[in-house]
Amino acid sequence: DGSTATIPLSKALFMHFTGLGAGEAAQQVQHNTTSEAYNRIGEREIDINLIFVTPPSADEIDMARINDVELELVPIAKDALVIINNRENPVESLTQEQIRAIYRNDITNWQEVGGENTEILAYQRSLYSGSQTLFLQLVMDGSEPAQPDTETLVGTMDYLVDAISSYKNARNALGYSMYYYVNGMYGSEMLRIMAVDGITPGKHTISSDMYPYCTYYYAVLRADLPDDAPERALVAFVLSEEGQRTVSDSGYVPLYPVEDEGK
Numbered sequence: 001d002g003s004t005a006t007i008p009l010s011k012a013l014f015m016h017f018t019g020l021g022a023g024e025a026a027q028q029v030q031h032n033t034t035s036e037a038y039n040r041i042g043e044r045e046i047d048i049n050l051i052f053v054t055p056p057s058a059d060e061i062d063m064a065r066i067n068d069v070e071l072e073l074v075p076i077a078k079d080a081l082v083i084i085n086n087r088e089n090p091v092e093s094l095t096q097e098q099i100r101a102i103y104r105n106d107i108t109n110w111q112e113v114g115g116e117n118t119e120i121l122a123y124q125r126s127l128y129s130g131s132q133t134l135f136l137q138l139v140m141d142g143s144e145p146a147q148p149d150t151e152t153l154v155g156t157m158d159y160l161v162d163a164i165s166s167y168k169n170a171r172n173a174l175g176y177s178m179y180y181y182v183n184g185m186y187g188s189e190m191l192r193i194m195a196v197d198g199i200t201p202g203k204h205t206i207s208s209d210m211y212p213y214c215t216y217y218y219a220v221l222r223a224d225l226p227d228d229a230p231e232r233a234l235v236a237f238v239l240s241e242e243g244q245r246t247v248s249d250s251g252y253v254p255l256y257p258v259e260d261e262g263k
Contacts, residue, residue, distance in 0.1 A: 001037040002031075002052035003130050004157060005181045006217055009077070009079070010052060017156050024130070034130030035060070041220060048145060050218045052076070054130035054178070055137070058218040070223035075216040076238045077255040078136060080179045080206045081134045083194045084164055088171045091115040093195035099139055102174060106147040110172065123163060123175035130236050135176055138213045143192045158186050165190040184251040206253045213216045217252070 002010060011025040018024075030039065037051040038253035042064030064071050083099060085091065091114055094102075101107040102122050111117045125132040136145075154160045157177050164173040178228065179201050182191060185227070193201055196212055205211040219235045228233075237243045244254040 001032055001040055001048055001219070003034040003037065003054050003132075004031060005054070005079070005178045005185065006052035006253055007031050008020050008185065008250050009217075009247065010250060012246050016246060033111070034133075035128035038064070038220075041222065042067055045068060045110055049222050049225055049229070050234065053135055053218055053220055054079075055215060055218060056220070057128065057133040057136075059128070060133075062257040072221045072223040072225075074219045074221070074235055074239070075255060076219045076235070077247045078206055078214060078255060079217055080211050080214045081131065081138050082179045082182060082198060082201050083139075083174070083177055084182060085174050085192050086164055086170045086172075087192045087196055088188050089115060089192070091194075092192065093198055094138045095197055096139070097158070099196070100141070100143055103140065104143060106214040118172045121152055121169055121173045123149075123152045123154055123160050123173060125157070125160065125176075126153065129155075129157075131157060134178075134213075134215055138215065139176070157181055161186055161188060161191060184190070203253050207257075 009140060010029045010031065011022065013020065014025045014029050032040065034053050037053050038056055038060040040046050040048040041051050042060065060115060061071060069171045083094060089110065094113060098107060099111050102120055105195045107113060109117060110120055125135070154163060161177060161182060164170055164175050167220055170190070179193070182193060199205055199211050201211045206214055219238060221231055221235065237254070238247065241258055244256065245258045248254045248258050
């Protein structure tokens with residue numbers, strides 16, 4: 001199981017080990033989103049031993065422990081939380097403090113950050129989504145965001161992207177998502193990935209940790225799995241040079257530079 005943004009990696013691994021094609025992978029590989037994946041691996045009665053996900057919230061770790069499940073986190077790829085707005089909006093870059101101020105409602109108009117005299121519609125994800133966990137950890141950094149209203153609280157990443165790229169008032173909107181999701185899975189020509197502190201997220205700035213909101217995708221296992229468990233063998237492959245090449249070929253940022261196959 002896993003996050004929506006790790007579905008392409010799971011499909012690539014499925015095809016690598018089975019020799020089957022993309023159509024079969026699309027049918028066989030299903031992810032139930034970050035929060036549901038953590039719920040499933042943390043439930044003793046459900047036979048889920050491995051998930052590919054963004055980092056857990058403290059509540060997700062605690063819930064697993066309540067069920068007497070210890071989680072083991074292994075970084076397998078790099079990514080970043082990215083701040084997004086509409087390309088018709090003239091503001092291309094924000095500072096970290098400006099972003100926090102917007103989400104605290106201390107800044108409410110684009111004019112205050114160099115834009116037009118229009119209200120900022122600052123979208124947030126639901127509490128236990130993977131991107132919301134990262135938003136609270138990386139962006140808010142201990143401060144509390146304002147409570148979103150029903151219009152600006154969205155349940156899925158695709159709805160947030162649509163709201164910023166094409167829906168009514170999209171020009172005024174601000175939001176966040178995973179770099180891989182909006183750059184490789186569900187982007188839009190009307191969507192801008194904004195610079196933060198003057199640094200635009202991309203494979204180089206994420207790989208080098210220059211961009212301020214870098215993070216990892218993790219393989220999360222039940223810690224009591226034996227050393228010879230097939231789940232551990234799969235994670236070991238992903239960490240190998242061939243596995244990291246699969247990570248890179250799938251569009252993700254690998255943990256370390258890898259050469260193209262055949263060089």
